[in-house]
Each structure stands twice: as C-alpha cells, then as structure tokens.
Amino acid sequence: MARRLPSLRAIRAFEAAARQESFTNAADELSVTHAAVSRHIRDLEEWLGTQLFRRTGRGVELTGVGARLSSRLTPLFDELADAINEATADEARPGELTVTLHTALAARWLVPRLGRFTARYPDIGLNLDPTDAIANFRADPAELGIRMGDGEWEDVEIEPLVQLEVFPVCSPDLLAGRKLKGPRDLRHFTLLHEESRKWWKEWLEAAGARGVDPTRGPMLQGHLAIEAAEAGQGFALADNVVAVDSLADGWLMRPFDIDLPQEAYYFVRPQGTRESRAAALFRQWIKEEMAATQELFRRLTSR
Secondary structure, three states: OOOOOOOHHHHHHHHHHHHHOOHHHHHHHHOOOHHHHHHHHHHHHHHHOOOOEEEEOOEEEEOHHHHHHHHHHHHHHHHHHHHHHHHHHOOOOOOOEEEEEOHHHHHHHHHHHHHHHHHHOOOOOEEEEEOOOOOOOOOOOOOEEEEEEOOOOOOEEEEEEEEEEEEEEEOHHHHOOOOOOOHHHHHHOOEEEEOEOHHHHHHHHHHOOOOOOOOOOOEOOOOHHHHHHHOOOOEEEEEOOOOHHHHHHOOOEOOOOOOEEEEEEEEEEEOOOOOOHHHHHHHHHHHHHHHHHHHHHHHHHOO
16 A cells, blocks of 8 residues: 655655755755745645644744654654664674774874784775864765864764873983973973964973973974974974874973873764774774873883
8 A cells, every 4th residue: 555655855854854854954964045944845745734843033942742753853863874874784884984083093003003003904995084183074075084173963862982191202312312301491492383382382381391482382283293203303292192102202302291181082973873893993992002092101100
C-alpha cells in the first residue's frame, strides 16, 4: 500500500529547523536559503493542517504538535543516515580517513611518527588537513579533529588528549657553555614569540623574572619560533609535545625547570555521529604515541 507522505524536502527542512530552533541555522545546514526553509515548512503545515512553529519577536518556537513531530523525526533521520553510511561503506575506499589538526602538532609531532601508523594499518588511507582554525565539520570533510584550546566548543564530542606545559627552550649553541643564573638572565637574549606576546609575559610573571621586557623580539607564526630557537636565534616557548623530539635529539635544551600550565589538545568529532573503524584505530594509535611522548618527556626532565 502506498504511503501517504508530504514532501521529503519539507520534512527535512522542518526536522533541521526544529533541531536547530532556527530557520537560519537550518538553512546553513541544508545549504539552502532562509526563504526556502520557510516555504518548505509552510507547505508542510498546510499539508498537515496545523501550525508547527509560532513566529515570535525573537525567532520561532515549536508548537506542541511541532515538538511531538520533531521528537519522532530526528531519530528516524539518524537511523536513515546510519543506513546510508553502511550501504555505501563497501563502495568507498577501505579505511578512508580525513583528520584536521593543529599545524604545529602535525608538523613537529605527528608527521615524524606517521610511518608507524601506516605500517600497522596499511589499509587506511589517511588524509591530514593541518590548520589552526576551529574544526567546522559542516563545511570540512574531516571525520576527526585534534584541536588546542580549553575544550569549550559547541556541536562536537570532545575527548582530552594531553595537558600542555609551557617552558623556554633554546639551542645549546646559543649559550656556548654559559650557565644561566635564573630567568632574569633572559633580558640578555632575544625572545621569540608565537601568535601572541602574552605567552612570554605570563611565563616571566610565573617565574618571577623582573626586569625582562616580555614584548621585545620577533613574532613568528605557527611553529617557526621553535625552529628559530633550534637555529640559535633566541629563546622560544615550547611545550611537552612539540619540543620533546628536539630535546631528546639535543637540538634544544630547557635551562629552567619552570613549567606554566596552558591549554590542552583534544580530540573532536561531529556530535552524535558514529565513529568509523579508521577513526577509532587512528585515535587509539594517537593516544598510544602521546603516552610514549609524555613518558619520554618525564625521563628527559628528571635527569
């Protein structure tokens, strides 16, 4: 028997608008105009013979009928998306995975370790997208992200990866055998800044280093400040992730045992989505590698 249903486009527009509680956000999600969403919902209301939204001065709100319909439709759309994903999984490249992550983390920590991942999981086609922008899973094809910050982001599921500790580093050649008496001696050296000059100010205050101008020195975006420090051009602020390999290899040294707690790295992925096999394996591998890195850092700092 044929099902009596209204336009599926109208149903989809209503479900998105009800879930987002906004016609504008629904339009953005569906990549259509606000007018198109309004028209679809108006058509659905006419087909049902009842009002689904009340237009208010602040926007729209669901009626009782609209709320009940929304509570039934959203799980159905979730099930439909899962069914489509499962049906197309065998046609897609096995283990295809796109990951978006912080640029410095990608360049200085992840890339040198990638050979171990590809050797363990040769069937996973990994695509890395390094960017310092906040992950936008609506616009980006990435399934998984690694972001630095406070973890206060909307519309994503979050899992902590590692807490960051910040400290000054320099090339051993810069000191040429000299031993610094304390953080105040940094007034004789160039300070290399990354993204913001406030980081040096915060560390110098935490170290009690008076008389050191925290604003002097060049601004080097991304991970260039650490690379400049490796080249002997001054002191940079590094952390217990991106500097560990250089500390172990002797390219960098940390003359002070003063760490300043900062933000953290987090795994992020679209809220309410099912994690693929490739993403789960990659995430577990990252956690193992990060644990090994932190163990190496503890050994280096306990000498």
